[in-house]
Amino acid sequence: MGSPVLWGTILAAVLCVFPSRRARADDTPLTQLPDVHAFVSQGFMLSSKNNYLTRSRRGSFEFTEVGLNLTKAITDDLSVGMQLFMRDLGPIGNYKPQFDWFYLDYHFRDWLGLRAGRTKLPFGLYNDQSDIDSARVPVLLPQSVYPTTSRDFLLAQTGFELYGYEPLPFIGALDYRFYGGTIYLDSTSLNAPGTTVTDIDVPYVAGTRVLWHAPSPLDGLTAGASLQLLRIDLDLLLSPDEVAGLKQAGVVPPDFGDTFKYKLPAFLWVGSVEYAAHDLLLAAEYSRWRYDYKIRPEVVPDGNITSTRWYVMGSYRVAPWFSPGVYYAFFNTGAKGPDTRDKYQQDFAVSNRYDLTPNWLLKLEGHYMRGTAGLSSALNSNLPLGELARDWTVFMVKTTAFF
């Protein structure tokens, strides 16, 4: 199932079987064909000085995304859906297909619906859309708040979700979601040289997002807040060489076996504001993520770290086929000590989106980056992040077809 060829074959077969939906006069929910939608993206990334997300210094095409979804209304109030997704982004994904989301949804009232299954996490304005290239101007959402390398942790949960939409007299409308469940993680994706994650578990993830949509004449103004609680437990197995090195350095006691046990409870929140009217979009979000850490044996005292993340973003559709955009994103890891380059990342991005046809787009994007927080040491010759270049640039081209 991991073969891109096999995946493409399945995609083609499914698309041939299901013609696109057309409404007919005798349509009822059950007699309609399922809604079928898909996208295919291919990108190219080139950076100066540091590798970013992939081996981008030499130029990399390891920047592929494919998604296919089916949605079917069984009755007016009951529907089911699923999306298969695969990607390749440097060391992430490797064309391994997975269920991005699947659900059954019962819509009791507009103010109360229930979803069960794997649903995207509503965190901030765009987390649940972070894979959807056709739904935005930039290639990359601001990585301070929507880090693509944390997609497995942040994108979707398996459990339940309550949601609703309620117009309020004179003061607009509320759009709210409450969810709880767990996150299934692939432990192999976290392995690093000398260490193996032998067990990983998310005993809980729970949270909410509440958005307020302003009334006329402020149509298009949205403000809101999102909260998320989760805990990640993992067992980390060290290689004999790593264990010997730690014992020699006195970091672990002489009777240390070979496994560290981590518990990482986390609390994330983000405040959001967006103005989207006619062809203009302005957005800003401010977020803080707190992780408490407990490591056994206790090689470091229990503690916590709180990162700060925010961005401002704007775009304007100049013509139906052309939308430029710009954002500035800031990320500080919150690590104690001097404000060295490995503790922050500032990202100034300029994007151009060209809608070549109604179902095909091309994007060009440039980033000027300062700071190395969030970079991968493994992608940069295992150098400490503090030794990488402070000022660097990234250029991206990406094309997406969708329907």
Add this chain to the structure above:
Amino acid sequence: MSLVAALALGVLSPAFASDPPPDFRVITHPSRPESSVKREFLADALLKNITHWPDDESIRPVDQRADSAARRHFSETILRRSVQAVKTYWQQRIFSGRGVPPPELDSDDAVVHYVEAHPGALGYISGNVPIGKTKVLAVSP
């Protein structure tokens, strides 16, 4: 409300009978008791934020092709977004598993036939085409 705004919102009255037709008219199934709807209700219904009429009947919204003049006028006037922005909104919904857009029909006639055939249907057509057995709804700000 100015005459131009009233026409743009589909509010028709005999006093304006000799004026040019509005850019679009909002139509619903003849069994619906409403004679008018608020603009925000109409926008929420077409964007599927609201899925039921006040008496709990399901709303069956229907849209027009992205390149139709009626859709362009409806989108700018009622949804307060360009057609492209609305398509982006539906891309977000489709690929995040939050819903699918209303059916897009090819012509005013097709919309009229759809609305006639579906109780609870809600759509819009160009201002100068026959409405068949459907019912025109006035739109209040």
